[in-house]
Amino acid sequence: MNMIEGHMTFEPSADIPVWDVDPYAEDVLIDPAPYYAELRARGPLVYIPKWSVLASGRYEETRDIFSDHSRFVSSRGVGLNDFKYGEPWRPPSIILEVDPPDHTKTRKVMARALSPKAIAGLKEEFRRTAEMIIEQLIERESFEAIADLAEAFPVAVFPKAVGMVDSDRRRLVDYGAMVFNALGPDNKFRRDAMAMAPDIVPWITGACTRDRLTKGGLGALIYAAADDGEVTEAEAAMLVRSFLSAGVDTTVTGIGSALWCLASNPGEYEKLKADASLARPCFEEVLRFTSPVHTFARTANQDTEVAGLRVAEGTKILCALASANLDPQKWGDPEIFRVDRKPVGHMAFGAGIHGCVGQNLARLELEAVLTVLAETVERVEFAGEAVWRPNNAIHALDRMPLRFIAR
Amino acid sequence: MTKIIFISSDGNETAVEAADGDNVMRAALANDVDGIVAECGGSMMCATCHCYVDEAWTDAVGARADGEEDMLESAACEVRPTSRLSCQIRIRPELDGLIIHLPESQT
Ligand code: HEM
Ligand code: FES
Numbered sequence: 001m002n003m004i005e006g007h008m009t010f011e012p013s014a015d016i017p018v019w020d021v022d023p024y025a026e027d028v029l030i031d032p033a034p035y036y037a038e039l040r041a042r043g044p045l046v047y048i049p050k051w052s053v054l055a056s057g058r059y060e061e062t063r064d065i066f067s068d069h070s071r072f073v074s075s076r077g078v079g080l081n082d083f084k085y086g087e088p089w090r091p092p093s094i095i096l097e098v099d100p101p102d103h104t105k106t107r108k109v110m111a112r113a114l115s116p117k118a119i120a121g122l123k124e125e126f127r128r129t130a131e132m133i134i135e136q137l138i139e140r141e142s143f144e145a146i147a148d149l150a151e152a153f154p155v156a157v158f159p160k161a162v163g164m165v166d167s168d169r170r171r172l173v174d175y176g177a178m179v180f181n182a183l184g185p186d187n188k189f190r191r192d193a194m195a196m197a198p199d200i201v202p203w204i205t206g207a208c209t210r211d212r213l214t215k216g217g218l219g220a221l222i223y224a225a226a227d228d229g230e231v232t233e234a235e236a237a238m239l240v241r242s243f244l245s246a247g248v249d250t251t252v253t254g255i256g257s258a259l260w261c262l263a264s265n266p267g268e269y270e271k272l273k274a275d276a277s278l279a280r281p282c283f284e285e286v287l288r289f290t291s292p293v294h295t296f297a298r299t300a301n302q303d304t305e306v307a308g309l310r311v312a313e314g315t316k317i318l319c320a321l322a323s324a325n326l327d328p329q330k331w332g333d334p335e336i337f338r339v340d341r342k343p344v345g346h347m348a349f350g351a352g353i354h355g356c357v358g359q360n361l362a363r364l365e366l367e368a369v370l371t372v373l374a375e376t377v378e379r380v381e382f383a384g385e386a387v388w389r390p391n392n393a394i395h396a397l398d399r400m401p402l403r404f405i406a407r
Numbered sequence: 408m409t410k411i412i413f414i415s416s417d418g419n420e421t422a423v424e425a426a427d428g429d430n431v432m433r434a435a436l437a438n439d440v441d442g443i444v445a446e447c448g449g450s451m452m453c454a455t456c457h458c459y460v461d462e463a464w465t466d467a468v469g470a471r472a473d474g475e476e477d478m479l480e481s482a483a484c485e486v487r488p489t490s491r492l493s494c495q496i497r498i499r500p501e502l503d504g505l506i507i508h509l510p511e512s513q514t
Contacts, residue, residue, distance in 0.1 A: 108474040111452060117481040344436060345448055355450025
């Protein structure tokens with residue numbers, strides 16, 4: 001048995017096109033659109049010899065794979081490593097990297113804590129914080145939008161919503177980036193991420209213990225499920241940590257990308273200003289257009305087929321969510337950003353039983369930011385070049401100088 | 408194909424043909440039936456696909472999914488014994504002719 005990146009190598013079925021490309025090369029991660037276009041053009045599935053994986057980039061098949069948790073499992077890892085054959089770098093996530101029935105149990109606890117009703121009470125606080133931050137930025141000639149807004153906002157509201165007493169902006173943001181980089185191959189992004197783990201992981205673990213959380217937060221709701229015997233104390237601690245691995249860097253990216261979309265499309269910003277109730281649909285379009293999480297993998301748990309092509313048990317499939325979100329077959333004119341498109345069915349939050357459990361919270365955050373923006377800012381302008389940051393699973397801006405002109 | 412009949416809160420009826428294995432939420436969206444929003448796309452996170460299963464069909468449709476009860480609490484309209492999240496109702500041949508009543512609003 002030959003292994004590569006912790007999974008078995010395999011010979012693809014002869015009718016699957018072979019493409020000698022590295023989806024994890026720095027230039028692809030920075031500007032992935034040409035890779036996605038060619039991935040879709042070559043076929044519903046493509047074999048990538050460099051990592052011995054299949055990749056799926058068309059909407060239909062990507063959605064089908066993601067929606068079918070019985071054939072395409074998460075328990076063998078949603079990155080390149082196959083947990084069947086090796087120890088993962090950290091204990092697998094007990095929500096992201098498990099299948100039913102284990103998943104059903106933890107998912108229920110998390111979904112209850114993050115339901116629209118459970119988080120509705122956070123709305124006012126989110127709005128006040130957005131007002132405070134944006135008001136200060138309007139005063140300035142220009143600012144660094146990733147640090148000063150995209151990071152500042154979630155770091156101000158999210159740990160507090162969880163009920164954390166400790167807060168450390170750098171570690172909170174880097175934790176997510178680290179976990180997501182770890183899903184890729186052993187390239188420099190993954191190695192750099194792993195090097196940060198000894199500093200970040202113990203801090204996160206300490207900050208998520210029961211005694212470091214206030215009574216009224218989301219974290220306390222998870223520990224309450226431990227009191228009720230639904231999950232163990234150790235499981236509760238892991239679930240609270242998953243708020244931080246999955247919920248900070250992703251929303252930072254969402255806010256940064258939303259600002260980038262609006263600065264690049266002033267006409268669309270005009271529409272948002274004219275009708276601030278477009279804030280929510282606008283975020284859906286930002287998600288479709290930019291896909292903060294660009295790729296997650298699944299593993300075939302049986303010999304099966306996708307679009308009539310044979311897929312053997314043990315095959316890793318890279319599901320390029322970002323590519324599915326740009327598939328012209330599905331969207332008609334995917335390269336156009338339209339705040340009122342209402343792209344129901346986009347894949348940015350995944351699909352099926354693992355579909356993002358934090359999506360309501362992400363929407364609430366972005367609704368606050370985009371509403372306050374529309375109400376108080378006349379124009380959003382670039383004040384320098386926007387630079388993207390390579391990451392094995394997240395497509396995010398690294399820096400973006402902006403200017404807000406007051407309304 | 409299996410026939411599903413949607414009845415809106417003001418009595419409008421729409422009959423659609425849906426593929427077995429799909430779900431009632433997707434059948435509604437695919438046929439432009441108003442009254443289903445489905446913000447989360449079927450991941451049981453939003454409750455904007457809330458519907459009422461016609462009394463005559465509740466046995467055939469079966470019980471709520473694990474966790475569905477919790478999410479129904481977020482529904483905009485009154486939750487009744489017949490309330491379901493339509494993304495959790497899988498279409499199968501026994502449901503041919505299924506009648507689904509839609510709530511007044513989802514948000
Ligand atoms: C714009 C922001 C966000 C994006 C783009 C995003 C994206 C995703 C995606 C694509 C998945 C599916 C993973 C899979 O199927 O393998 C997912 C799952 C998940 N997300 Fe998010 N997410 C965001 C915000 C959040 C927030 C704010 C939280 C926490 C409060 C969160 C917590 C989670 C968790 C715990 C899972 C695993 C769910 C499961 O496996 O059942 N996410 N997210
Ligand atoms: S579509 Fe969101 S709960 Fe059914």
